[in-house]
Amino acid sequence: MCGRYAASADEGTLREMFELEQVLELPPASWNVAPTDHVPTVVERADKGTGIVTRRLIAPRWGLVPSWSKGPGGPPMINARVETIASKPAFRTALSKRRCLLPADGYYEWYETEQRTAKGKPVKQPFFIKPDTGLLVMAGLYEFWKDDSIDGPEAWLTSVTIITTRATDKLGHIHDRMPMVVPPEAWATWLDPALEDPLAAHDLLTVTQPEDLEAYAVSTQVNRVANNTPELVEPIEES
Numbered sequence: 001m002c003g004r005y006a007a008s009a010d011e012g013t014l015r016e017m018f019e020l021e022q023v024l025e026l027p028p029a030s031w032n033v034a035p036t037d038h039v040p041t042v043v044e045r046a047d048k049g050t051g052i053v054t055r056r057l058i059a060p061r062w063g064l065v066p067s068w069s070k071g072p073g074g075p076p077m078i079n080a081r082v083e084t085i086a087s088k089p090a091f092r093t094a095l096s097k098r099r100c101l102l103p104a105d106g107y108y109e110w111y112e113t114e115q116r117t118a119k120g121k122p123v124k125q126p127f128f129i130k131p132d133t134g135l136l137v138m139a140g141l142y143e144f145w146k147d148d149s150i151d152g153p154e155a156w157l158t159s160v161t162i163i164t165t166r167a168t169d170k171l172g173h174i175h176d177r178m179p180m181v182v183p184p185e186a187w188a189t190w191l192d193p194a195l196e197d198p199l200a201a202h203d204l205l206t207v208t209q210p211e212d213l214e215a216y217a218v219s220t221q222v223n224r225v226a227n228n229t230p231e232l233v234e235p236i237e238e239s
């Protein structure tokens with residue numbers, strides 16, 4: 001499960017990296033992105049009038065809310081397992097029509113140590129997992145949900161989920177799941193709204209090779225969502 005991550009790239013970096021034509025919204029840099037936060041997301045959308053497709057940056061809420069849902073209440077669907085995205089009602093339409101990319105510095109996972117708390121529970125050590133170079137471009141799905149009790153643009157909620165898969169052997173000892181990615185050469189195809197074949201879209205997904213990732217222990221300060229500084233992603237020496 002990917003439940004926290006860091007996303008601090010500035011607008012210039014994202015514009016150049018993804019060849020963005022529009023930046024509709026860029027959330028503030030965050031080193032402790034948590035569920036229900038608004039996150040930087042790359043999409044391609046066709047204009048309803050002209051049909052012209054533009055690549056843009058938006059900031060949906062992290063935690064997918066399907067269009068048919070009663071609303072955003074309940075546990076947010078922050079992750080979508082790749083094994084079931086083509087079959088689960090919450091994800092299968094988005095896989096065909098609404099795919100996206102989520103740029104991240106890296107993500108956090110918690111490893112159970114042999115130490116115990118006063119109540120006898122395992123002490124969990126947070127780790128930060130990041131690419132050796134550049135950004136981790138996570139594969140995602142997004143949806144639109146409308147609140148019929150509200151009029152105007154405010155009635156619409158855009159939300160997103162991160163696609164995950166079984167972790168590689170190198171990272172499996174920390175956590176059994178990891179985000180899936182889309183390689184740069186497949187970004188255009190993955191984002192293309194004209195691609196509505198879920199199996200073809202599914203085949204574009206991949207995993208970051210173990211040798212291209214590094215994982216290291218970080219401060220337990222990340223455990224509190226209120227803490228949000230660059231120091232959270234800095235390595236510490238394990239005790």
